[in-house]
Amino acid sequence: MNTPATSAAAASPAVKIRIDGLSKTYGTFTALEPTTLDVQRGEFLTLLGPSGSGKTTLLQMVSGLTPATSGRLAVDGEDWTHRPVHDRNMGLVFQHYALFPHMTVEENVAFPLRMRKQPAEQIKRAVAETLEKVQLDRFAHRFPRELSGGQQQRVALARCFVFRPEIILMDEPLGALDKALRETMQLEIRRLHREFGTTLIYVTHDQEEALVMSDRICVMNHAKVEQLGTPTQIYSDPETIFAATFIGHSNLLEGTLAGTDAAGNTLIKTPAGTFAGRMGARDAGAEKHALIVRPERVSLGAATGPGMNELRATLRDVVYIGSDNRLMLTLPDGSEVTLRQDPGAETDMAIGQEIAVHWPIAAGRVVS
Amino acid sequence: MSAAADTPGSAAGGALSRLKLGPLWLAAPALAFVGVFLLLPMLRLIGLSLTGGDTPGLTLEHYQDLAKTPVYLRILWITFRISILTAFFSVVLGYPVAAWLAGLPHNRRNKWLFLVLLPFWTSYLVKTFAWMIMLGDRGLFNSILTGTGLVGDSLDLMYNELGVIIGMVHAMMPLAILTMVPVMTGIDRRLPLAAGSLGAKRSQRFWLIEFPLAMPGVAAGGLLTFITSLGFFIVPAYLGGRGQTMLAQIIIMQVQELVNWAFAAVLSVMLVVAALAAIWIYDQFFGLSSLTQASTADGKGSKIGGRWLRRAGQSVLAGLAWICAPFDRLGDRGDDAPKPVRTVYLAILFLFLLAPAMIVLPLAFTAEQTLAFPPPAYSTRWFGEYFGSQIWISATIRSFGVAFATAILATVLGGMAALALARSDSRLGKLVFGLMLAPMIVPRIVIAVGLFYLMAQMGLVASNIGLIIGHTLLAIPFTFIAIGAVLKGYDWRLDQAAATLGAGRLTVLRLITMPLLRGGIISAALFAFVTSFDELTIALFISGGLKSTLPKQMWDDMYLQLNPTLAAVSVLVLVIVTVILLLAQRVQKS
Numbered sequence: 001m002n003t004p005a006t007s008a009a010a011a012s013p014a015v016k017i018r019i020d021g022l023s024k025t026y027g028t029f030t031a032l033e034p035t036t037l038d039v040q041r042g043e044f045l046t047l048l049g050p051s052g053s054g055k056t057t058l059l060q061m062v063s064g065l066t067p068a069t070s071g072r073l074a075v076d077g078e079d080w081t082h083r084p085v086h087d088r089n090m091g092l093v094f095q096h097y098a099l100f101p102h103m104t105v106e107e108n109v110a111f112p113l114r115m116r117k118q119p120a121e122q123i124k125r126a127v128a129e130t131l132e133k134v135q136l137d138r139f140a141h142r143f144p145r146e147l148s149g150g151q152q153q154r155v156a157l158a159r160c161f162v163f164r165p166e167i168i169l170m171d172e173p174l175g176a177l178d179k180a181l182r183e184t185m186q187l188e189i190r191r192l193h194r195e196f197g198t199t200l201i202y203v204t205h206d207q208e209e210a211l212v213m214s215d216r217i218c219v220m221n222h223a224k225v226e227q228l229g230t231p232t233q234i235y236s237d238p239e240t241i242f243a244a245t246f247i248g249h250s251n252l253l254e255g256t257l258a259g260t261d262a263a264g265n266t267l268i269k270t271p272a273g274t275f276a277g278r279m280g281a282r283d284a285g286a287e288k289h290a291l292i293v294r295p296e297r298v299s300l301g302a303a304t305g306p307g308m309n310e311l312r313a314t315l316r317d318v319v320y321i322g323s324d325n326r327l328m329l330t331l332p333d334g335s336e337v338t339l340r341q342d343p344g345a346e347t348d349m350a351i352g353q354e355i356a357v358h359w360p361i362a363a364g365r366v367v368s
Numbered sequence: 369m370s371a372a373a374d375t376p377g378s379a380a381g382g383a384l385s386r387l388k389l390g391p392l393w394l395a396a397p398a399l400a401f402v403g404v405f406l407l408l409p410m411l412r413l414i415g416l417s418l419t420g421g422d423t424p425g426l427t428l429e430h431y432q433d434l435a436k437t438p439v440y441l442r443i444l445w446i447t448f449r450i451s452i453l454t455a456f457f458s459v460v461l462g463y464p465v466a467a468w469l470a471g472l473p474h475n476r477r478n479k480w481l482f483l484v485l486l487p488f489w490t491s492y493l494v495k496t497f498a499w500m501i502m503l504g505d506r507g508l509f510n511s512i513l514t515g516t517g518l519v520g521d522s523l524d525l526m527y528n529e530l531g532v533i534i535g536m537v538h539a540m541m542p543l544a545i546l547t548m549v550p551v552m553t554g555i556d557r558r559l560p561l562a563a564g565s566l567g568a569k570r571s572q573r574f575w576l577i578e579f580p581l582a583m584p585g586v587a588a589g590g591l592l593t594f595i596t597s598l599g600f601f602i603v604p605a606y607l608g609g610r611g612q613t614m615l616a617q618i619i620i621m622q623v624q625e626l627v628n629w630a631f632a633a634v635l636s637v638m639l640v641v642a643a644l645a646a647i648w649i650y651d652q653f654f655g656l657s658s659l660t661q662a663s664t665a666d667g668k669g670s671k672i673g674g675r676w677l678r679r680a681g682q683s684v685l686a687g688l689a690w691i692c693a694p695f696d697r698l699g700d701r702g703d704d705a706p707k708p709v710r711t712v713y714l715a716i717l718f719l720f721l722l723a724p725a726m727i728v729l730p731l732a733f734t735a736e737q738t739l740a741f742p743p744p745a746y747s748t749r750w751f752g753e754y755f756g757s758q759i760w761i762s763a764t765i766r767s768f769g770v771a772f773a774t775a776i777l778a779t780v781l782g783g784m785a786a787l788a789l790a791r792s793d794s795r796l797g798k799l800v801f802g803l804m805l806a807p808m809i810v811p812r813i814v815i816a817v818g819l820f821y822l823m824a825q826m827g828l829v830a831s832n833i834g835l836i837i838g839h840t841l842l843a844i845p846f847t848f849i850a851i852g853a854v855l856k857g858y859d860w861r862l863d864q865a866a867a868t869l870g871a872g873r874l875t876v877l878r879l880i881t882m883p884l885l886r887g888g889i890i891s892a893a894l895f896a897f898v899t900s901f902d903e904l905t906i907a908l909f910i911s912g913g914l915k916s917t918l919p920k921q922m923w924d925d926m927y928l929q930l931n932p933t934l935a936a937v938s939v940l941v942l943v944i945v946t947v948i949l950l951l952a953q954r955v956q957k958s
Contacts, residue, residue, distance in 0.1 A: 065561055085564040092565035098558040102580050107682075111576075114686075115567035159566065 016041040016199040022071035031057040033224040046202045048210040049220035091160035091168040099144040106140040112163040130162040150181045170202045207247045219243045244292040251337045253291040266366045271333035275309045277364030286368035297363035298339035302356045310358040394788035398781040409818025416633035430634045447615040451597035454536040458544040458593045466545045470552030487721045488542035491902040492602045494938040498724030531607035544589035551585025571692035575685045591650045595643045599811025616813040636814040731935040750936040767918040774839040774900035779893040782847030790855040808845040812905040820909040830915045838906035843896035854888025891952040
């Protein structure tokens with residue numbers, strides 16, 4: 001299991017949440033294998049993965065809504081494994097907002113403060129302030145059902161931020177919104193996170209969302225962590241085939257390891273030829289290896305010098321998607337390679353033509 | 369109800385739609401039926417209550433008589449008191465059961481709901497008979513209590529208010545539970561969790577979130593049990609004493625023994641007014657639509673949405689939460705932990721609900737002349753007695769025949785009305801809706817008295833047709849609701865799809881609509897069958913002499929003496945009802 005470098009400093013004040021071997025099983029079904037993970041104070045950490053990857057289970061165990069089968073959870077160095085939900089002081093934002101339908105916007109937002117027995121005057125002020133921050137001050141007396149999806153989501157955010165929780169957990173909060181609104185809300189959540197300095201764990205299956213918002217991303221699959229790192233690390237240095245394909249577009253050339261070259265690069269033998277790349281796989285003994293190259297690192301034409309990989313393939317299609325052209329190539333063994341091209345570039349290639357492409361060795365990464 | 373408002377199919381018949389009725393015409397037969405056999409007799413009763421005094425013309429004399437007679441005022445008061453207590457205990461004791469059921473996964477919930485449906489549909493007579501055996505002086509409870517030496521003398525559990533309340537709560541609690549469950553299942557289950565994450569403790573989660581959201585269901589359960597209780601006579605007649613005589617009993621006496629129609633009419637009007645008043649109050653707070661829809665429970669229909677009232681309600685709830693907070697540590701723990709307190713409570717409640725069935729079964733097989741429990745020896749002689757009796761057998765055959773005819777008639781009438789409402793967006797829909805449910809709202813005893821008066825003039829007393837008409841009237845609300853529910857979930861675009869693929873109107877009906885709705889229609893018919901098969905009130909007036917139905921025969925027999933044949937008949941009734949309910953559940957699933 002991947003352990004972050006910071007774990008050496010066990011009692012470091014920088015660690016807000018320590019997840020230590022937390023696991024969840026239902027009968028014979030494993031929802032989450034033992035998982036260890038530290039979340040830094042003030043960090044925006046995203047749990048990214050497809051459904052069934054265990055990301056929501058992990059979040060629920062941190063929130064206390066689901067009891068853990070094994071392992072420990074510590075917050076600020078204190079054991080919180082068995083602390084009841086209502087004593088955790090964590091803010092939770094649910095996918096479908098879970099607003100109280102029988103309360104107005106104002107009452108919804110005031111709820112956590114009332115639970116904390118704050119004086120009425122103070123509640124009123126805090127609620128007004130927070131509603132203003134999410135631009136809902138005009139809707140204070142409406143009921144949730146009278147609001148649009150985006151507005152309801154902002155109420156949920158306000159209800160969460162209003163009591164200044166040190167930790168906020170969000171479970172696919174933008175899942176029900178359309179694309180444009182989602183992008184606005186992503187920036188809104190980032191802004192609120194920065195403004196309040198909260199430690200935030202965010203669950204999503206949307207890789208773009210994860211890249212945009214996170215300080216670090218924890219990629220999950222099949223009930224365990226695949227890779228943990230900053231968005232840049234995850235994107236450019238994936239460690240597994242899954243991480244590489246789940247995040248962004250990837251060209252994937254499957255093959256077997258074939259030693260190293262003089263420069264120390266790993267060689268991988270694929271049906272399209274043997275290529276060199278940086279070793280990213282954690283386990284050289286894994287069954288399956290692949291070379292990963294991002295489309296934007298691949299260029300047209302034969303290799304221009306040393307330190308390059310080159311292959312030849314048939315041009316199958318050219319797709320214009322606005323910001324760039326996407327060239328789709330088919331290799332003799334049927335696998336595909338995509339590359340991006342400036343849409344302004346002059347091309348005189350015909351579909352079906354065989355062309356050469358190349359990329360720097362450093363841009364290729366061998367993963368398992 | 370106007371789900372299909374914008375589908376082209378609802379505009380069928382351009383000429384009709386100009387009348388703004390459209391498909392609503394389909395409801396006409398049912399409306400005519402309810403009009404002739406419910407509204408008309410009601411008007412006649414009102415007329416009777418206002419005429420026939422010492423002076424010709426309209427008079428309030430009979431009402432003044434009522435007000436001047438303390439004994440009737442007392443009976444009015446007793447009726448209210450027992451009904452309110454019944455509604456209160458049914459809802460409060462049933463609440464945890466309903467909440468538990470609502471939290472179960474769909475399949476398991478349906479299985480457990482069956483144990484609530486069974487006592488719901490079990491004949492009141494069977495239930496009352498069983499309670500008499502259990503609560504009597506030498507009944508089961510007293511035998512246990514004196515036998516174990518817990519008490520020296522046997523306790524008075526029956527022929528008093530305690531007995532009536534036990535019997536009534538037992539009779540009404542299934543209705544309360546069945547009304548609350550759909551509202552509770554409609555509540556977003558993450559809301560209490562969300563409240564917990566926002567810092568709400570157990571009592572606060574319950575009183576500030578769960579309870580107010582369940583409130584429309586709770587109130588509807590209270591309303592329905594209250595209205596139904598108002599017209600009760602079986603339970604107080606057998607389990608109560610002189611001090612627990614209820615209005616319905618007096619009405620029966622006025623009609624059958626004293627033949628004092630004017631006074632019976634006055635009392636009937638009082639009952640209806642009480643029922644309507646309760647409904648009006650409910651409507652003001654929750655809106656009637658939440659009665660039949662598993663609404664989102666957010667007070668959408670509320671007319672009294674005043675901020676002041678809301679504030680007051682919230683303060684009360686906050687106060688309740690505060691009062692209960694110290695007890696949060698008691699009782700069960702949350703989450704996945706085992707909940708012994710809840711388990712024990714549920715066990716006791718289901719035992720209570722199913723006790724009559726469990727007690728009657730062994731008694732039917734007693735070898736003795738008496739109803740001593742447990743029976744000293746077993747035999748099937750009482751079943752032999754039943755099958756050898758011309759009276760019992762003919763009553764049984766009549767009940768089956770009447771129930772069968774009722775099932776068909778009520779399903780056709782109620783189904784057409786439901787279809788009309790599902791396909792119409794006319795503003796008259798609300799009125800049709802109310803009229804279809806009227807037979808459920810007007811106390812049965814009043815319907816029976818009114819029908820008796822009408823049938824007497826039509827020469828249909830002591831006739832099968834009279835019985836079928838009366839039972840169909842009672843069954844229409846059930847078929848209407850059951851078929852309306854499946855229609856609500858029906859995707860009318862399927863019809864359009866079939867039409868675009870070349871199916872004609874009738875073909876669509878035969879190949880698409882009917883097969884998809886079949887489960888709902890058959891189960892509606894089965895419910896109508898049970899409604900008729902169990903029915904006593906109308907049979908009490910309209911069947912008679914050799915034209916008895918099974919419940920009527922049981923009533924007469926119980927009046928004379930409790931005997932083991934009754935237990936045998938009860939078991940037969942239970943078996944029949946159980947089989948029909950199982951059938952209904954099965955077709956609903958498929």
